[in-house]
Amino acid sequence: MSPSVTSARSTIRIVVAGGNYAGLNAMQHLYSSLLAVDPKATSDQRPSVEITLIDRRDGFIHCIGLTRGLTEPEFGADLWVPYSTVSWLQHPSIRIVSGTVTEMTPDKVQLSNGDSYGFDYLLIALGLSRFAPIGLRSSTKAEYVEEIAESYAKIHAAQSVAIVGGGAVGLELAADIKSDFPEKQVTLIHSRSLPVPGPFKDEFRHMVVDIMHEIGVDVVLGERVIAQTPESGDMSYDPTLKSSPEPERVGTMSTNAELTLASGRVIRADLAIRCLGAMSKRGVLQLPLASDVFGADGIAVKDTMQVDSEHYSNIYACGDICSRALVKLAGVGMHGAYIAARNISRSVLGLEKLEDGVRYPSQLMLLLGKDHFALQVGDEIWEKERTREHVYKDMGLLRCVEVMSLHKEPEYVSLD
Numbered sequence: 001m002s003p004s005v006t007s008a009r010s011t012i013r014i015v016v017a018g019g020n021y022a023g024l025n026a027m028q029h030l031y032s033s034l035l036a037v038d039p040k041a042t043s044d045q046r047p048s049v050e051i052t053l054i055d056r057r058d059g060f061i062h063c064i065g066l067t068r069g070l071t072e073p074e075f076g077a078d079l080w081v082p083y084s085t086v087s088w089l090q091h092p093s094i095r096i097v098s099g100t101v102t103e104m105t106p107d108k109v110q111l112s113n114g115d116s117y118g119f120d121y122l123l124i125a126l127g128l129s130r131f132a133p134i135g136l137r138s139s140t141k142a143e144y145v146e147e148i149a150e151s152y153a154k155i156h157a158a159q160s161v162a163i164v165g166g167g168a169v170g171l172e173l174a175a176d177i178k179s180d181f182p183e184k185q186v187t188l189i190h191s192r193s194l195p196v197p198g199p200f201k202d203e204f205r206h207m208v209v210d211i212m213h214e215i216g217v218d219v220v221l222g223e224r225v226i227a228q229t230p231e232s233g234d235m236s237y238d239p240t241l242k243s244s245p246e247p248e249r250v251g252t253m254s255t256n257a258e259l260t261l262a263s264g265r266v267i268r269a270d271l272a273i274r275c276l277g278a279m280s281k282r283g284v285l286q287l288p289l290a291s292d293v294f295g296a297d298g299i300a301v302k303d304t305m306q307v308d309s310e311h312y313s314n315i316y317a318c319g320d321i322c323s324r325a326l327v328k329l330a331g332v333g334m335h336g337a338y339i340a341a342r343n344i345s346r347s348v349l350g351l352e353k354l355e356d357g358v359r360y361p362s363q364l365m366l367l368l369g370k371d372h373f374a375l376q377v378g379d380e381i382w383e384k385e386r387t388r389e390h391v392y393k394d395m396g397l398l399r400c401v402e403v404m405s406l407h408k409e410p411e412y413v414s415l416d
Contacts, residue, residue: 011048012348015119017101017109019055019083020063021400022319022333023125027053028410029341031088034348036412047348052095052117054109058140059083060406064330064367065395067173069148070133071155071180076148079397080141086406098139100246101126105286106312121344124285124299124317125337128278128328131234134169135248154253158270159184162259164225166190167197170275171208171366174217179369186217187267189259191224198327199362204376211372220267227260232274239279247279278328281321287312298323303356305340314347316340327362334403335360346415367395 014030016023034049059082069076083089083096099111104124108116129135133151138144155161155177161184163174170188178186188195194205212219228235233250257272282294290309293300299317300308301324307315318336320328339357346354361378365387368374373391375382392399401407 011050012121013117013119014049014051014121014123014344014348015109015117016051016053016123016125017104018125018127018319018321019053019057020060020125020127020319021330021404022127022337023053023055023123024060024406025334025404026123026125026318026337026341027051027089027094028405029338029413030345031091031094032410032413033342033345033415035091035093036088036410038412038414048093049348050093050095052097052119053083053089054097054099054101054111054117055083056098056100056139057136058096058098059085060400060404061136061144062395062397062400064400065397066134066136067169068176068180068367068395070151070173071176073145073148073152075394076152077141077145078394080144081401081406082141088405088409101284103284103286106288106315120314121347122315123337123340123344124315124321125319125333126281126284127320127333129247129281130169130278131237131247131250131252131274133251133253133273134173134275137246137248151253154255154271155181158255160187160269160271161185162187162189162257162267162269162272163275164189164259164272165275165277166192166195166219166221167275167277168364168366171195171212172368173273173275175212175215175368175372178215178217179371182216185269187220187269188212188217189220189223189225189261189267191222193222195219195221196364196366198364200364200376201379201381204374204381207381208366208368208374211368211374215369215372220261223261223263223265225259226262228254228272229258230254230256232272234274234276252276278320287315295323297326301336303359304343304354305336305357306343306354316344324357324359327364329360329363330400332360342415349415351415365390367391 062079103110108118110116174188232252232254252274254272259267289311299322305316319333343354363377365375375387
């Protein structure tokens with residue numbers, strides 16, 4: 001199925017499931033090619049479209065800055081940009097639906113409240129799930145400000161903090177806590193001999209450890225936490241149970257914690273925070289003719305960002321939920337959304353040739369407090385001064401706002 005201008009339906013329905021970096025960037029580019037005013041046109045011959053954005057949040061959240069948002073709540077509050085402040089999202093052909101997606105089939109998207117939305121084209125941009133406090137349960141900015149204030153209060157009250165997990169989130173959170181509260185004892189515990197899982201050089205990992213030591217974080221490597229009292233909510237979480245809440249509603253913080261390591265060592269901390277990765281949302285996608293399209297690393301997609309199945313050429317996926325990149329990055333998700341939106345628009349407009357996206361090398365920039373950072377792109381570890389050119393005091397918030405036109409009207413873009 002691939003509807004176009006020849007469709008018998010008078011209005012073509014496009015559903016974008018999920019917002020933020022991928023979904024919102026897709027919305028921008030759908031708007032630019034299908035809804036923005038063409039200044040050179042004497043009449044608009046484009047087909048009628050209805051674009052629906054489904055998001056459980058009422059705004060964009062700059063997740064890249066969230067670890068610092070937990071230690072600096074005033075900074076954190078600015079990370080949320082309500083959709084109501086984005087002028088072009090108020091277009092009469094755009095509908096924003098607040099809700100949680102529970103199932104996607106070949107012809108509709110089902111929400112937890114029982115509502116469903118049919119589509120001619122679907123773009124899946126649901127991302128991954130994380131436990132709180134990095135995963136956010138909030139659906140409005142007011143709830144979000146209260147949520148990060150609760151986390152900040154726990155961090156502020158603790159004299160000692162133990163972070164479990166040496167991935168990007170654990171490293172950045174430990175660094176932000178120590179940088180903003182240098183008097184606190186901050187310990188990072190990681191089960192492997194070096195932090196930073198993924199396709200990165202040991203030289204890069206050693207550089208990160210050296211930076212953490214310089215900041216003043218006590219780094220414990222090669223030690224697995226085998227017991228913790230009291231347990232945090234994530235430790236007993238069972239994603240296979242339908243009665244289980246969303247991971248974002250399950251906490252990973254424990255006060256007055258005692259952590260027992262595999263070696264027998266015991267670490268006591270006023271506050272323990274577990275940062276042990278993200279979870280797939282594979283269970284929401286139900287495509288009978290492509291049951292194998294959702295692998296361990298996400299939805300398999302073609303270079304056009306279409307789901308990798310000849311049966312569902314009208315369904316696209318981008319961002320962290322798809323298997324496009326081994327390392328999940330906002331920029332990669334935004335590029336995939338750009339390609340997907342342009343290809344959906346090309347199909348709607350009856351333009352036959354679709355575009356292929358660029359495959360970027362694996363990369364990772366770690367923002368370790370305000371004054372330290374590390375970047376590896378492909379096999380190259382960047383020098384500090386070269387990296388500094390790409391580090392922003394607001395952790396890239398303004399750049400994302402500008403790129404996604406959150407404070408301005410996107411211009412018309414012709415796809416001819």
